[in-house]
Amino acid sequence: MTPAPAGPAPRARWSLRRRLVAVVLGLVLLVSVVMGTVSTVALRDSLVAQVDDRAVAAAERALRATQVGPDDGRDRQGADDRGRPGDRPRPLAVPGQDVGTVSVVVEDGTTRAQYLDTDGDLVDLDDAQVAALRAVPPDGTAHPVPLDGLGRYRAVALLTDRDDLVVTALPTTTVDATVRQYVVIEVLLVAGALLVAGLGGSVLVRRELRPLNRVAATATRVAEQPLARGEVAITARVDDRDTDPSTEVGQVGAALNRMLGHVDQALAQRQESESQVRRFVADASHELRTPLASIRGYTELVRRSPEELPADARAALARVEAEATRMSALVDDLLLLARLDAGRPLERAPVDLAALAVDAVADAHVAGPDHVWRLDLPGQADAGAPDDEVGALTVLGDDHRLRQVLGNLTSNARRHTPAGTHVTVAVRRDGADVVVSVTDDGPGVPPELRDRLFERFARGDESRNRASGSTGLGLAIARAVVTAHGGSLTCESAPGRTSFVVRVPAAADVGR
Numbered sequence: 001m002t003p004a005p006a007g008p009a010p011r012a013r014w015s016l017r018r019r020l021v022a023v024v025l026g027l028v029l030l031v032s033v034v035m036g037t038v039s040t041v042a043l044r045d046s047l048v049a050q051v052d053d054r055a056v057a058a059a060e061r062a063l064r065a066t067q068v069g070p071d072d073g074r075d076r077q078g079a080d081d082r083g084r085p086g087d088r089p090r091p092l093a094v095p096g097q098d099v100g101t102v103s104v105v106v107e108d109g110t111t112r113a114q115y116l117d118t119d120g121d122l123v124d125l126d127d128a129q130v131a132a133l134r135a136v137p138p139d140g141t142a143h144p145v146p147l148d149g150l151g152r153y154r155a156v157a158l159l160t161d162r163d164d165l166v167v168t169a170l171p172t173t174t175v176d177a178t179v180r181q182y183v184v185i186e187v188l189l190v191a192g193a194l195l196v197a198g199l200g201g202s203v204l205v206r207r208e209l210r211p212l213n214r215v216a217a218t219a220t221r222v223a224e225q226p227l228a229r230g231e232v233a234i235t236a237r238v239d240d241r242d243t244d245p246s247t248e249v250g251q252v253g254a255a256l257n258r259m260l261g262h263v264d265q266a267l268a269q270r271q272e273s274e275s276q277v278r279r280f281v282a283d284a285s286h287e288l289r290t291p292l293a294s295i296r297g298y299t300e301l302v303r304r305s306p307e308e309l310p311a312d313a314r315a316a317l318a319r320v321e322a323e324a325t326r327m328s329a330l331v332d333d334l335l336l337l338a339r340l341d342a343g344r345p346l347e348r349a350p351v352d353l354a355a356l357a358v359d360a361v362a363d364a365h366v367a368g369p370d371h372v373w374r375l376d377l378p379g380q381a382d383a384g385a386p387d388d389e390v391g392a393l394t395v396l397g398d399d400h401r402l403r404q405v406l407g408n409l410t411s412n413a414r415r416h417t418p419a420g421t422h423v424t425v426a427v428r429r430d431g432a433d434v435v436v437s438v439t440d441d442g443p444g445v446p447p448e449l450r451d452r453l454f455e456r457f458a459r460g461d462e463s464r465n466r467a468s469g470s471t472g473l474g475l476a477i478a479r480a481v482v483t484a485h486g487g488s489l490t491c492e493s494a495p496g497r498t499s500f501v502v503r504v505p506a507a508a509d510v511g512r
């Protein structure tokens with residue numbers, strides 16, 4: 001046998017409305033069944049008790065009729081009738097006996113068993129019926145006896161003073177019919193009650209829960225709002241009519257409103273402190289630029305002065321100048337990032353990314369003559385390519401910033417790969433986007449860096465040690481610039497193939 005599944009199968013939960021209505025229906029049904037059962041039993045018992053009373057009365061009449069023995073009979077009737085059992089007083093013939101009454105008289109070993117049919121005629125009973133009736137204890141109280149073919153009976157047995165047995169029985173057919181009819185009416189009533197309770201309950205619960213749906217809708221509206229970044233305000237609130245604290249739903253609505261107020265306030269504070277930090281970074285970077293420029297200027301001045309400087313002083317000055325230059329670049333990067341963070345609008349002019357790629361590869365050739373640089377433009381292979389093929393590689397944006405992005409990617413491909421590495425800069429149109437990819441066959445991005453490659457100051461250990469001017473800001477800036485153009489920058493890297501892909505919406509599509 002296969003083992004049973006580990007946990008119970010997840011059961012779909014019923015809605016509150018369904019459960020409330022189900023509970024109401026269940027209660028109505030339970031009460032109806034209990035009441036119906038009790039009243040039916042009581043009715044039946046009382047009807048049977050009446051039949052029993054009548055049966056006892058009939059039995060007593062029958063007994064009296066029987067006890068008018070043959071002798072008394074002779075006195076009353078003619079001598080001709082003596083000794084003929086048929087002439088004996090018949091328990092069923094005495095006045096007052098109902099239609100359906102059954103009588104058995106066992107006298108001197110002979111048994112007479114008859115019942116009174118609807119026409120008033122006497123009909124003989126069969127042996128099985130007689131046997132059932134003779135088994136009734138002669139205690140003068142009514143006992144239930146089912147008679148085959150006649151139905152159910154209440155039978156009373158009595159003994160005459162000569163110890164003859166007289167059994168008289170009355171049918172309970174009318175009782176059964178009454179009870180059956182009563183049950184049918186009850187079932188119909190209960191069905192009606194269930195229908196009314198179900199419909200009424202459903203309508204009522206739906207109406208009562210409607211405010212809850214409105215509260216949920218408010219919560220959903222807020223949940224759909226992008227809250228992660230930027231200037232956000234939560235303006236949605238639960239309607240006043242759903243915030244009445246005297247109702248349960250109103251309490252939920254009021255609590256939700258309070259919570260939304262708190263969250264809104266907290267978001268505003270967060271936003272405020274974030275922009276303070278950004279302003280501080282932007283101001284600080286800006287302030288640092290001027291003194292750095294002075295340091296560089298003065299160093300250069302001293303270095304170029306006619307007086308001969310000692311060799312170590314010359315070396316120290318060169319270091320100061322190099323570090324000051326590096327720091328200027330770093331400060332510029334920080335300032336640019338702070339501005340991009342603040343969402344400063346970029347310039348939006350048509351920029352031909354193919355031309356940018358041509359320039360970037362040309363610069364890279366000069367800066368990294370030990371690498372193998374390739375440019376891959378559409379239509380390059382076949383000289384007769386239509387002009388608009390190149391025109392399709394135009395985007396709307398900031399020429400200077402986009403150059404910076406390509407410069408970052410090509411300088412990464414140069415600085416983080418060994419000499420001899422092949423680097424391909426390709427530009428192509430992909431649907432509504434222009435895609436620029438910078439692909440190298442170098443060792444790839446260090447695995448521990450891959451997840452946070454685009455974070456600020458994320459750089460490989462190697463780059464950190466090499467005094468190569470590596471800051472770890474290049475890719476963060478590149479991504480921020482591309483994102484500000486409505487595009488994306490992604491990286492796929494494995495040893496032997498690393499590809500950075502810039503994707504920016506093409507100009508035609510941007511302009512539309």
Ligand SMILES: Nc1ncnc2c1ncn2[C@@H]1O[C@H](COP(=O)(O)OP(=O)(O)O)[C@@H](O)[C@H]1O
Pocket residue numbers: 408412413416417440442443444445446449453458459460461463469470471472473474475476498
């Ligand atoms: N083409 C590449 N091949 C291998 N590693 C790279 C490549 N481009 C970037 N990296 C890794 O990503 C890090 C982050 O790059 P970047 O943000 O430009 O900072 P930086 O170049 O100043 O170190 C680099 O330090 C380097 O370890």
Ligand SMILES: [Mg+2]
Pocket residue numbers: 408411412472474475
């Ligand atoms: Mg870089």
